[in-house]
Amino acid sequence: xxxxxxxxxxxxxxxxxxxxxxxxxxxxxxxxxxxxxxxxxxxxxxxxxxxxxxxxxxxxxxxxxxxxxxxxxxxxxxxxxxxxxxxxxxxxxxxxxxxxxxxxxxxxxxxxxxxxxxxxxxxxxxxxxxxxxxxxxxxxxxxxxxxxxxxxxxxxxxxxxxxxxxxxxxxxxxxxxxxxxxxxxxxxxxxxxxxxxxxxxxxxxxxxxxxxxxxxxxxxxxxxxxxxxxxxxxxxxxxxxxxxxxxxxxxxxxxxxxxxxxxxxxxxxxxxxxxxxxxxxxxxxxxxxxxxxxxxxxxxxxxxxxxxxxxxxxxxxxxxxxxxxxxxxxxxxxxxxxxxxxxxxxxxxxxxxxxxxxxxxxxxxxxxxxxxxxxxxxxxxxxxxxxxxxxxxxxxxxxxxxxxxxxxxxxxxxxxxxxxxxxxxxxxxxxxxxxxxxxxxxxxxxxxxxxxxxxxxxxxxxxxxxxxxxxxxxxxxxxxxxxxxxxxxxxx
Numbered sequence: 001x002x003x004x005x006x007x008x009x010x011x012x013x014x015x016x017x018x019x020x021x022x023x024x025x026x027x028x029x030x031x032x033x034x035x036x037x038x039x040x041x042x043x044x045x046x047x048x049x050x051x052x053x054x055x056x057x058x059x060x061x062x063x064x065x066x067x068x069x070x071x072x073x074x075x076x077x078x079x080x081x082x083x084x085x086x087x088x089x090x091x092x093x094x095x096x097x098x099x100x101x102x103x104x105x106x107x108x109x110x111x112x113x114x115x116x117x118x119x120x121x122x123x124x125x126x127x128x129x130x131x132x133x134x135x136x137x138x139x140x141x142x143x144x145x146x147x148x149x150x151x152x153x154x155x156x157x158x159x160x161x162x163x164x165x166x167x168x169x170x171x172x173x174x175x176x177x178x179x180x181x182x183x184x185x186x187x188x189x190x191x192x193x194x195x196x197x198x199x200x201x202x203x204x205x206x207x208x209x210x211x212x213x214x215x216x217x218x219x220x221x222x223x224x225x226x227x228x229x230x231x232x233x234x235x236x237x238x239x240x241x242x243x244x245x246x247x248x249x250x251x252x253x254x255x256x257x258x259x260x261x262x263x264x265x266x267x268x269x270x271x272x273x274x275x276x277x278x279x280x281x282x283x284x285x286x287x288x289x290x291x292x293x294x295x296x297x298x299x300x301x302x303x304x305x306x307x308x309x310x311x312x313x314x315x316x317x318x319x320x321x322x323x324x325x326x327x328x329x330x331x332x333x334x335x336x337x338x339x340x341x342x343x344x345x346x347x348x349x350x351x352x353x354x355x356x357x358x359x360x361x362x363x364x365x366x367x368x369x370x371x372x373x374x375x376x377x378x379x380x381x382x383x384x385x386x387x388x389x390x391x392x393x394x395x396x397x398x399x400x401x402x403x404x405x406x407x408x409x410x411x412x413x414x415x416x417x418x419x420x421x422x423x424x425x426x427x428x429x430x431x432x433x434x435x436x437x438x439x440x441x442x443x444x445x446x447x448x449x450x451x452x453x454x455x456x457x458x459x460x461x462x463x464x465x466x467x468x469x470x471x472x473x474x475x476x477x478x479x480x481x482x483x484x485x486x487x488x489x490x491x492x
Contacts (some may be wrong), residue, residue: 003149
């Protein structure tokens with residue numbers, strides 16, 4: 001029995017003689033089911049700003065893991081659509097907390113020359129998770145009975161258990177420790193990050209301790225931090241950049257491909273297992289094409305990668321729109337294959353090009369906006385505001401994810417191929433926004449990024465900080481740097 005039949009919403013009801021007696025959810029209900037998780041993620045991301053400042057980066061991620069397990073249990077036991085939506089909303093609370101605070105945690109642990117690689121690896125891990133769960137769900141689709149959909153919904157609790165347990169052996173963020181006057185632990189964690197007994201590594205630990213002490217001294221003069229601080233000059237400019245890098249990552253249209261690719265391929269003439277197998281290729285592409293970003297995001301920088309991704313996405317979306325509008329035609333009433341969202345039909349060679357362009361959308365997003373949208377926001381803000389700032393930026397991601405998840409099925413029904421035009425226009429707008437407003441942050445410590453952003457250099461003139469003091473020390477190029485003794489540091 002499929003989930004469509006178990007949660008049947010149509011006029012026929014049980015018993016079911018074949019699959020098409022199971023009319024399944026309406027386009028609005030389908031959008032609501034899909035959107036319930038990003039809706040919860042929006043709330044979770046906002047909450048995470050308070051959790052991370054109060055309990056630390058590591059503990060807030062563990063709290064999120066426990067919430068995920070609760071949501072997975074409710075989803076697995078769901079008896080109707082409302083119960084399923086509640087379970088997914090609770091799952092979303094975890095996604096919001098973890099998606100906001102994992103990049104902060106990893107950014108604050110990573111050496112500056114490898115920060116893009118380390119944070120980007122988080123996105124790569126996400127693509128692996130999506131791929132694995134797709135194939136688990138595909139394999140379960142061949143089972144009979146309720147286990148076909150309850151098993152994958154239950155199995156998703158296992159990674160949360162591993163994450164929550166594994167974090168007990170991980171250190172807390174050194175910057176959060178410094179902010180809470182735990183200097184000995186902070187120095188120990190920094191020494192582990194820059195592992196090694198040579199003089200250069202010890203000097204770099206001293207340099208970071210000095211920078212953290214200066215940042216914390218400023219914090220103790222300005223102890224109160226709220227979301228309103230992000231809306232005041234000069235922080236407002238950074239806030240808008242942090243929010244829009246997350247907003248644009250959604251308006252690339254990637255989740256139209258990830259959530260609804262079977263609808264897109266159905267309009268292009270695929271059905272049944274051939275549709276599912278073709279859809280799985282997009283998840284494989286997502287995994288493979290994230291690797292180039294891991295290799296080059298710290299060398300090339302954030303700006304060039306975002307610009308290249310925006311321009312290529314624009315090309316593929318407009319090409320899809322032209323092919324759909326020029327060679328397609330309205331589907332029969334009720335949609336293709338009895339799926340209302342498949343309201344447009346295209347066949348022949350143009351259909352194959354549409355399928356190829358869908359893959360190219362994924363191939364353009366994966367090495368650009370996918371990882372960089374998570375690497376970039378934590379780099380923009382000073383220590384005292386970073387937790388809440390990234391929470392606000394991430395909440396922007398999830399509220400737009402919610403909107404797109406909810407409105408994409410009705411959009412396919414109502415404006416059909418013109419949906420592609422919207423994402424092409426968004427891609428053009430984001431390319432212009434990146435060029436004129438997004439500064440380069442690669443190659444600097446987080447404290448050096450803060451100093452560079454205060455200089456008000458135009459975004460298009462900023463470059464990768466290859467010769468920053470932090471990098472010269474880390475690379476062993478600054479031979480004459482005086483060693484900094486950090487043993488005397490006490491509570492600020």
